[in-house]
Amino acid sequence: MSPLRPLASQDGETMGELFHLEDVTKVYKMDEVEVRALDGVSFAIQRGEFLAIMGPSGSGKSTVMHLLGCLDRPTSGRMVLDGLDLLKASDNQLAEIRNAKIGFVFQQFNLLPRENALRNVETPAIYAGARRAERVRRAKELLERVGLGDRLFHFPSQLSGGERQRVAIARALMNDPAILLADEPTGNLDTKTGEEILALFQHLHDEGRTVVLVTHDQRVASYASRILHMQDGRILRDERVN
Amino acid sequence: MLRTTINSLSAHKLRTALSVLGILIGVASVIAMISVGQGATYDIRSRVESLGADLVTVSPAFRVGRAGVASTQITETFTLELADELSKAPAVRDVVPVIQTNGTIKYRDRNLQTTLMGVTPAYPSVVNYPVARGRFFSTQDLESYAKVLVLGSEVAQQLFPDEDPLGKEVVLERAGTRFLFTIIGVMTSKGQLGFGQYDNRVYLPVTTVARRITGDRTVNFYNLRVASADQVDEAIAQVEFILSRRISNPEDYRVRAQQDIIETVNQNAITMTFLLGGIAAIALLVGGIGIMNILLVSVVERTREIGIRKALGAKHRDILWQFLTESVFVSTLGGVMGLLMGVGVAALIASFSRWPLIIPSYAIFLALGFSLTVGLIFGVYPAARAARLDPVEALRYE
Numbered sequence: 237m238s239p240l241r242p243l244a245s246q247d248g249e250t251m252g253e254l255f256h257l258e259d260v261t262k263v264y265k266m267d268e269v270e271v272r273a274l275d276g277v278s279f280a281i282q283r284g285e286f287l288a289i290m291g292p293s294g295s296g297k298s299t300v301m302h303l304l305g306c307l308d309r310p311t312s313g314r315m316v317l318d319g320l321d322l323l324k325a326s327d328n329q330l331a332e333i334r335n336a337k338i339g340f341v342f343q344q345f346n347l348l349p350r351e352n353a354l355r356n357v358e359t360p361a362i363y364a365g366a367r368r369a370e371r372v373r374r375a376k377e378l379l380e381r382v383g384l385g386d387r388l389f390h391f392p393s394q395l396s397g398g399e400r401q402r403v404a405i406a407r408a409l410m411n412d413p414a415i416l417l418a419d420e421p422t423g424n425l426d427t428k429t430g431e432e433i434l435a436l437f438q439h440l441h442d443e444g445r446t447v448v449l450v451t452h453d454q455r456v457a458s459y460a461s462r463i464l465h466m467q468d469g470r471i472l473r474d475e476r477v478n
Numbered sequence: 479m480l481r482t483t484i485n486s487l488s489a490h491k492l493r494t495a496l497s498v499l500g501i502l503i504g505v506a507s508v509i510a511m512i513s514v515g516q517g518a519t520y521d522i523r524s525r526v527e528s529l530g531a532d533l534v535t536v537s538p539a540f541r542v543g544r545a546g547v548a549s550t551q552i553t554e555t556f557t558l559e560l561a562d563e564l565s566k567a568p569a570v571r572d573v574v575p576v577i578q579t580n581g582t583i584k585y586r587d588r589n590l591q592t593t594l595m596g597v598t599p600a601y602p603s604v605v606n607y608p609v610a611r612g613r614f615f616s617t618q619d620l621e622s623y624a625k626v627l628v629l630g631s632e633v634a635q636q637l638f639p640d641e642d643p644l645g646k647e648v649v650l651e652r653a654g655t656r657f658l659f660t661i662i663g664v665m666t667s668k669g670q671l672g673f674g675q676y677d678n679r680v681y682l683p684v685t686t687v688a689r690r691i692t693g694d695r696t697v698n699f700y701n702l703r704v705a706s707a708d709q710v711d712e713a714i715a716q717v718e719f720i721l722s723r724r725i726s727n728p729e730d731y732r733v734r735a736q737q738d739i740i741e742t743v744n745q746n747a748i749t750m751t752f753l754l755g756g757i758a759a760i761a762l763l764v765g766g767i768g769i770m771n772i773l774l775v776s777v778v779e780r781t782r783e784i785g786i787r788k789a790l791g792a793k794h795r796d797i798l799w800q801f802l803t804e805s806v807f808v809s810t811l812g813g814v815m816g817l818l819m820g821v822g823v824a825a826l827i828a829s830f831s832r833w834p835l836i837i838p839s840y841a842i843f844l845a846l847g848f849s850l851t852v853g854l855i856f857g858v859y860p861a862a863r864a865a866r867l868d869p870v871e872a873l874r875y876e
């Protein structure tokens with residue numbers, strides 16, 4: 237498995253269904269209390285879409301993202317990615333999907349605190365088994381692309397919020413994933429930095445990636461081709477824009 | 479992968495150092511203990527062996543409690559004459575009857591409590607213990623009840639710190655009676671033998687002791703030299719046969735070959751080595767538990783890091799390896815350092831005790847193998863716990 241294959245050869249078809257969710261629920265059990273974070277969610281995501289998910293706090297946006305990111309499995313329902321039934325997939329299969337197909341940008345950046353920027357970006361390729369020289373070359377390239385070519389050996393604690401976010405994005409792109417997921421990528425950033433980041437996502441979408449963003453910001457949503465409005469663990473409205 | 483290990487270990491230097499120390503102490507004590515056991519054994523064995531493997535000792539059995547009666551009967555049989563009888567055994571070359579008693583030896587203003595050994599001229603050759611200076615007493619001395627004696631090296635040194643003892647007259651005092659003796663020789667130094675402190679004794683003709691000092695012809699034991707080393711069993715059988723005609727109960731006397739003593743020493747040594755090694759192994763175990771403890775803390779502390787790694791595609795196996803590598807790295811580092819320190823301690827003890835430094839190769843393999851195993855065993859549980867973490871749960875961890 238070569239993690240650094242060129243994007244073009246990754247999926248021959250640019251159209252078609254990527255994710256398919258049907259009556260998906262997610263229930264968190266805390267002692268006696270059950271929290272229905274998702275309560276019968278059905279939708280599909282096409283290849284190459286730019287989807288924004290919006291909704292009030294606690295509506296289940298992050299929960300959906302975790303499911304899309306294969307970090308978690310639904311409690312019930314049906315969920316298919318690229319023809320693979322995610323409820324039946326093994327932990328290792330999910331790990332492979334996370335590694336090869338999905339780039340996840342977290343709200344809190346989630347950088348490895350004891351590794352420098354370069355190592356952070358390299359990490360997905362380490363788990364993909366890429367050779368060191370190739371890894372380092374590509375990680376440098378990506379950091380340069382997000383404008384951090386002079387911050388390779390800085391540790392997360394030595395970087396600003398925007399810089400950390402860009403390291404996180406570079407890391408998400410390391411294995412050249414077809415899907416890019418970002419949970420409130422601009423939530424912690426000032427307006428200007430936020431716009432730079434969004435422009436970057438726009439650009440990544442233009443390159444052919446499927447992008448899903450969670451946001452509170454109406455402006456952010458304007459980049460998207462489709463907006464999913466959520467409330468109380470359900471989809472309130474599925475809105476096509478542009 | 480190793481880089482990740484070193485990174486996370488160096489993030490907690492003190493903690494890592496303490497884990498290493500735990501294993502280090504364990505391994506060092508295993509090595510040192512085994513080496514001390516081996517060195518001590520070698521030392522005792524070489525001293526026992528220096529008497530010669532073909533030495534046989536005949537002595538009355540120990541009797542406790544009602545000893546008086548039985549013991550007397552036997553000692554009555556244990557006489558100088560029995561020595562001649564025993565020397566008729568074909569497989570026996572020499573028999574030395576030994577009368578052992580305590581006395582004080584005086585020279586000018588110095589005096590020394592010592593053991594008087596009444597023996598025969600064959601004694602030096604029988605127990606492999608030659609004279610250093612002067613001469614041992616002769617058959618003539620024996621027959622004439624000569625008042626001559628030979629000093630053990632320690633006695634000579636203490637009584638004559640800056641004089642030549644040869645030819646000097648000394649006073650032997652026992653039970654209030656004094657005798658004047660002439661020193662004719664000094665023995666070589668034999669070193670301490672646990673039970674037999676050869677160097678602290680004085681050697682005189684057994685006939686002189688029997689007639690002039692104790693006034694009693696009974697003997698404490700006999701030292702026998704076998705004609706050749708492969709005839710030990712034969713000699714013992716012959717001696718037992720001769721004794722059985724004199725003493726009805728075979729429980730009343732003991733015929734022991736030096737070989738048996740060597741074997742006993744070896745047996746004891748093995749027991750001792752394993753006991754010491756066992757105690758040290760417990761130290762190693764404690765070190766292992768220390769590693770586990772610290773790894774468990776580290777797993778909890780790094781829950782979020784584990785979540786991130788899993789989110790980036792780390793499999794169960796990758797996380798397991800990461801933590802196992804850390805634990806094995808720590809235990810192996812401790813093992814190697816412990817090995818060096820153990821050898822150092824063993825060398826120090828050996829040089830103080832003046833015995834050879836023996837570190838059997840099995841001890842090295844044992845200690846290193848054991849520390850590696852400790853690292854694996856005590857690393858597996860924390861590593862498995864880390865690997866099992868649910869990615870979403872782990873990412874939520876503050």
Ligand SMILES: Nc1ncnc2c1ncn2[C@@H]1O[C@H](COP(=O)(O)OP(=O)(O)OP(=O)(O)O)[C@@H](O)[C@H]1O
Nearest residue numbers: 264266271272273292293294295296297298299300
């Ligand atoms: N691990 C969990 N255990 C219990 N309840 C949870 C867990 N994760 C989420 N929830 C609950 O599920 C609901 C949806 O949470 P989610 O994080 O998806 O909301 P959100 O839409 O992302 O909110 P925000 O905009 O504040 O990030 C919330 O009520 C939350 O308390």
Ligand SMILES: [Mg+2]
Nearest residue numbers: 297298299419
């Ligand atoms: Mg959220």
